[in-house]
Amino acid sequence: MDSATGDGGVPSSIASPIPSGENSVWADVTHLLKSACEDLREGELIHGENFDLFAAMSTLEIMDPKMDSGIVTKYYSIDEAIENGAAPVPLSFDRTVDIQCVIDVMDHLLACEATWHKGQSLAQTVFSCIYLLRPDLTSSHPLLHSYCRVIRATCKAAISTVSNARTHEEEDYFILSHGLPLHGDGDDKCLSILNAVEETVSRQLRACKSHSLKKRVPEDIEPLQTIPELEEGYCKAVLCRLRFRKHFYHLLTTMRRPQGRGLELAKKHVSSCLSELELMQKSAAFLRCEENGITKEDTPIETTASGCHPIGFDATLNSRICTSTPPRSIKTLSWVKATQYFKKLLEDLDIVCSNSLDQSLDEVLRFVVQFQKAQPDLVARSHLQVLLVEDGKLYGRDSMFQVISRAAALPQIPPNHEIQKHEYIVQLGQLIINLLKILCTNAAWQRRKLGKVLQDWRVIYMQLEMAFQKDIGQIAGIFTDQNLCKKVADHILMWVEEQTYWIAFRFLVLGFELELYSPAEYCMVYWYMYVVLIAQAEKAHLRMSAIHDTAKRKGKKKRDSLKDAVKDHQIHPAVLFLQCKICIAEGLAVMIAALRTEHMNLQIQSPFNREQERFMQHFDLLQKASIPDRVSYVSFKECTAYANISTLPMYNYFKDAQKLAKELKGNFSNDSDRMSELRKLEQVAEHNSVALNLISRLGNLDSSLKVSLEFNHHPYFATVVVKRS
């Protein structure tokens, strides 16, 4: 310090109301810093010992709109915004304008809600509405008040389901609601006030209809607004919006009834919601109409049906609430897109409601996979998961042991049998619960998790196998019958293995859905699918015949055994279904390999990694869990290295697949999902069979022949397209 003196001056530290430390003052150092900066050389920093450049790079930058959630834009607080008239109640003293504005708020809220469901934070979407942030603000406006209440209650219900399902890890913004008034007083009774308002408006609608028919109008009904010609239109527009909210809230709550007891009722609410949604879409024409006395904006905004800017929204006011996330630039979905989103959501929920609640695990798994094909969003997926797994039981009803014993076709075991409490059986039950939960997540998350649990399934298999061998004395002690004991062990092990292969196959298939494979890798992918399917089919066949055996023994006394003898040699249709896929997968693998040998197409040419490395990248998790046993890159090479075009037609895999698909149709006539997949498989097989013939006849002669793969018939089995260039 060169000069400790000075005139003392007036402390400039009172520049802010923030107190300085005890016996100290805030000294203005602006000029000092300025001079120091001038003296610093380019790139030089003033910092202490603990300075870390890396940490400094990741600081939160103030006033950067992408990092700083606290930037003050227009208002310092919600209260200030309200005082400045940002959210007036009523929205206008002209009652026609007021009703128009309320409808805009409703529409914009719908758009916000859809945006929230699509993965943005609640605070920045739905709760950008000032009316929602201050529950008491709207109390003098019954229509707006009832709507705000039901919105808050609906959000709360949706959050509860999603957080219950714990699928939100994948979309973790969904449930962040800290600091938002979601638990407003009386919101749980939102329906009574909503019903009252709905009743008033529907009476008014009836009144104005009878008025147009020159009937007597009851005196006591107050019109919604002041222009008689528009009354009917506004009544209708308001009614469908209120009714949509009512049924949607009902839907979300009835679906949550324990053990799926509300599904039937929920289905009715789905259809009511859909029809109200349609009326809402129709009302857009009226609301956009020029004659309703509102000056239209030059550039209509998209988030409302009318195209008018909604009053009372400011996303910046509470962006600080979600401190754990940086503010995101959010594009609110348009109103039209929002209605489309809700339509899709309702359709997906309808599928969930159509669950028969009496499915075996095998059927449940197929149901979930089929449900996922429509790529449902988080809310619908969460509802399915909450329905399937409740209190650690399937549908909140069947204990996991019941599920296992039905799936593995265990012989009759008395209830409360000791084996149910066996450590590994309990663990297996946990694995199934986990699997069901994973299958309800989005594709990317699902694949990652499935890859991980494969190891667990492998481990539990080995543990069970060892337990059944080593502790045979202990387990046999549980069973009085030695035969029964062996049978239980065999069935469980068989089923666990089959299930493991099922997971492995799902893991491989999801790679197609996520577009993780390049065409050059299809050969190894199809080959791997082929080996996994073979293993799965083998175990499935063993299981099916075991079930068949049990069933046969039961019914032997009554039935004619001659028929059974014929049946004995038949392979179960479910296994043949797998067989059909095996043929196609093998056919594709061999054909692509042959094309590669002939240098016609699909070469692996990458400067970065060799084929073997790619093989490991894709199948490492399967290899680690040795799924299937004794399969490696070497075996893949052995199987495909000698494939060439001249030997291709010797065995036409596709012909077989086509034949199988055709034959199987009779077996699945009442299973529309498998029927439609069979049709797709048949088409793929037919196309590829023709292509294969063409290639083998012309391939060596015609160098202009171009072969490519397309997915126009089946989501993961490619169709081979041959073209002359």
Place this chain on the structure above:
Amino acid sequence: MDQASAQSLKVDESSKVTSPSSSSHVDQVKKLLFRRMLVGVSDGRFFMGLFHCLDKQGNIILQDAVEYRSTRRTSPSPMEQRGLGLILIPASCRTSCHVDCAIEEQMSLLSLQK
């Protein structure tokens, strides 16, 4: 380590044409490191934290920073505050900058302001 670098800095600067007083500014700012600093920004908020770093452009990094904002534009009004951790305040949006110091020390700091 820091002293060594500070010395090398001095050596460097004396070898250049910079005046000795300029390096004293830098020295003085160095003494402010780890002190409580209060920075006002252009939208009316204040940030208080430990002075952590300053660069040639005048950008400041504060450690364990707390954001203060009024709830209303018309002062005086109650303040809201929240913790932010390590923050960077760009020079472009900085409107004021104060350091917490004893009254005697303030004199010496003020004397630099011309």
